[in-house]
Structures are given as structure tokens and as C-alpha cells.
Amino acid sequence: MKxxxxxxTPMIGVFDSGFGGLTVLRALIERLPRANFxxxxxxxxxxxxxxxxxxxxxxxxxxxxxxxxxxxxxxxVIACNTASALALDAIQEAVPVPVLGVIEPGAxxxxxxxxxxxxxxxxxxxxxQSEAYTAACQAQGLRALEKACPLLVPLVEEGWTDHxxxxxxxxxxxxxxxxxxxxxxxxxxTLVLGCTHYPLLxxxxxxxxxxxxxxxxxxxxxxxxxxxxxxxxxxxPVPATEQTEQTEIRCFATDSVEKFERLGxxxxxxxVGKVELLDLGG
Numbered sequence: 001m002k003x004x005x006x007x008x009t010p011m012i013g014v015f016d017s018g019f020g021g022l023t024v025l026r027a028l029i030e031r032l033p034r035a036n037f038x039x040x041x042x043x044x045x046x047x048x049x050x051x052x053x054x055x056x057x058x059x060x061x062x063x064x065x066x067x068x069x070x071x072x073x074x075x076x077v078i079a080c081n082t083a084s085a086l087a088l089d090a091i092q093e094a095v096p097v098p099v100l101g102v103i104e105p106g107a108x109x110x111x112x113x114x115x116x117x118x119x120x121x122x123x124x125x126x127x128x129q130s131e132a133y134t135a136a137c138q139a140q141g142l143r144a145l146e147k148a149c150p151l152l153v154p155l156v157e158e159g160w161t162d163h164x165x166x167x168x169x170x171x172x173x174x175x176x177x178x179x180x181x182x183x184x185x186x187x188x189x190t191l192v193l194g195c196t197h198y199p200l201l202x203x204x205x206x207x208x209x210x211x212x213x214x215x216x217x218x219x220x221x222x223x224x225x226x227x228x229x230x231x232x233x234x235x236x237p238v239p240a241t242e243q244t245e246q247t248e249i250r251c252f253a254t255d256s257v258e259k260f261e262r263l264g265x266x267x268x269x270x271x272v273g274k275v276e277l278l279d280l281g282g
Contacts, residue, residue: 010230013073014039015063017048019253019260020153020196021079022267024102027223028077029247032230036248038071040278044255048082049126056083057090062280068095071250077226078102079219081123081194085132098229102196105225106218107136107144110190113214114142118186120177121146123194124153133194145186146194147177156197157263162204170201170208178210192216200267252278 012035014025019041028037040063042048048056060083067073076099078084078091084101092099110119119142121133128148137144152173155166174191181188191213193199199217206215249272253260257275264272 009034009036010074011036011038011072012226013037013064013067013071013076014079015042015060015067015076015083016040016078016080016196017042017046017059017082018080019043019264019267020156022264022272023196023199024077024079024219024222025249026268026270027217027219028226029249031223031227033247035230038067038073038250039252040067041251041253041260042280043253043260044280047126048080048086049124053086057087059280060087060091061094064091064095064099066252066278066280068097073097075226075229076100077222079196079222081127081132081196081218082130085127085130100222100226100229102218102222103132103136103194105221106192106194106216107133107140107142108225109216109218109221110137110144110192111140111142113216114190116187116189117142118181118188119144119190119192120181120188121192121194122149122152122173122177122198124148125150127194133192143186144192145177145181145184145188147173147180149173149195152201153195153197156200159266161200166201167204167208170204174205174208188213190214190216193218197267249273251275254278254280 025039042063045059078101084103088101119137121144125148128146133146134144151169160166191209199219251272253275257277260275
């Protein structure tokens with residue numbers, strides 16, 4: 001990872017293919033309340049999962065360069081599992097600042113939580129097909145079993161985060177995953193949420209897992225790593241009444257600004273404010 005000299009109030013750039021990465025931004029704000037943030041959601045070109053690795057790398061590099069060159073970001077967090085899985089190297093080559101993805105921190109948190117060394121991962125089709133979590137977990141000495149859960153993202157975006165249908169869908173996915181784990185002789189005690197939409201479903205997921213299974217939110221894990229990197233210089237307690245004033249946030253979307261403003265507050269846990277339209281070209 002490249003090094004960088006951080007100012008007392010650094011600008012941190014956060015990038016996602018859509019607005020799910022706002023859950024990562026939310027966790028970052030909680031841990032780094034005195035930092036400033038610029039967020040880009042490449043909503044004009046999602047879903048990234050249907051694109052080639054080369055195209056994803058080009059799109060992600062464009063957003064990263066905008067955050068560094070135009071917004072002065074001194075540090076980048078890639079709040080997108082697909083881009084973290086398929087384009088992290090390309091992003092690191094495209095910008096002269098440190099870059100953190102969401103996959104390695106999630107695997108590290110799983111390593112710290114697991115006692116059996118067997119880990120389950122739920123994610124989107126593209127992330128599962130990349131096998132990035134499997135590789136990251138293997139590097140930590142873990143055995144990982146990944147499962148795509150394609151219905152969960154649209155259910156979250158529909159606002160059905162505490163709905164019986166969503167609860168049933170989660171149960172079906174986890175039962176299938178447990179059956180496959182049993183067939184492979186695994187004894188999983190940890191479940192990694194490998195999609196930035198899934199933190200909104202965490203209460204339902206925690207009710208659906210078996211007793212003793214630890215749920216790892218990769219957004220939380222990523223924010224924790226970022227906080228450790230800044231080593232207390234922009235952390236520390238900030239009264240809730242002052243946090244909005246302390247934290248400057250600028251949000252950009254490449255399309256569907258109104259949808260971003262409407263749904264974004266659900267992911268961020270607070271109003272996203274005025275979202276600016278960004279043209280990154282083709």
C-alpha cells in the first residue's frame with residue numbers, strides 16, 4: 001500500500017458502483033467523525049457485475065481519479081465488493097494515494113472471529129464468481145464457502161428490510177448454504193456479509209443464523225481498518241449534536257440523482273443532502 005501524509009482534517013474518497021457503499025461511508029463517519037468525505041456512486045453504469053474485468057477496472061479508475069484530482073482525496077476506500085474483487089490493483093495503479101477495499105478487511109475480521117476456521121460468505125453473483133473472498137480467507141488460513149443471494153439487493157432497495165418475505169428468502173438461502181457446508185464437512189461459526197446492501201438486513205440475518213454463529217459486516221470491518229490507519233488523529237469522541245457540523249460530506253452520482261437522494265438516506269442513516277450529477281464519460 002502506498003503511503004501518504006495526512007492533514008489534520010483529511011479528505012477521504014469513497015467509491016461504489018451504486019449507493020450500497022453508503023453503509024461503508026456511514027461506518028467511516030462513526031469512526032472518523034473529524035474527517036471530510038467525498039462519495040461517488042457510478043449509478044449510470046451499474047451493475048458492475050455484468051461487465052468485464054477490464055471495463056470494471058476502467059470505470060473504477062475514472063471514479064478514483066475524480067476523487068483524488070477533483071476532490072483532493074488523500075485516501076480512497078473502495079466501498080464496492082465487485083470493484084474490490086476485480087479492480088483493486090488497477091485502482092491502486094491509477095492514483096497516488098493509499099487504497100483500501102472491503103474484501104481483505106472482511107476476511108481479517110472473520111479470521112479474528114472464527115474458532116473453527118470455517119467461514120460462510122453471502123454476496124452477489126459477481127462477487128461470488130470472482131472467488132475473492134475465498135482467496136482472501138484462504139490467505140488467513142480459513143476455509144470459506146460462498147453463496148450468491150441475488151434476491152437480497154432488490155428487496156433492500158424496495159425497502160423490505162424487515163419484511164416476512166425477506167425473512168423467508170434469507171432463511172432459504174442460509175438453509176441451502178448450511179446444507180452445502182455440511183456436505184463438504186465444514187463446521188462454520190462465522191458468516192461474512194459480502195455485499196454493502198446486506199448491513200440493512202443484519203437484524204434478520206442474525207435471527208436466521210444458528211446460535212453461536214458470528215455475523216461479520218465487511219463495511220464495519222473496513223471502517224475499523226481505516227480508523228486504525230489514521231491512528232486516532234481524526235477519531236475520538238464527537239458529541240452527536242456536533243457530528244453533522246464536524247463532518248463534511250459531498251455525494252456525487254453519475255445518474256439517477258433523485259433516486260440516490262431518496263434511497264441514500266436509508267443506507268447512510270441520515271439525509272445525504274444535495275447529490276451532485278457527475279459525468280465521467282463513456
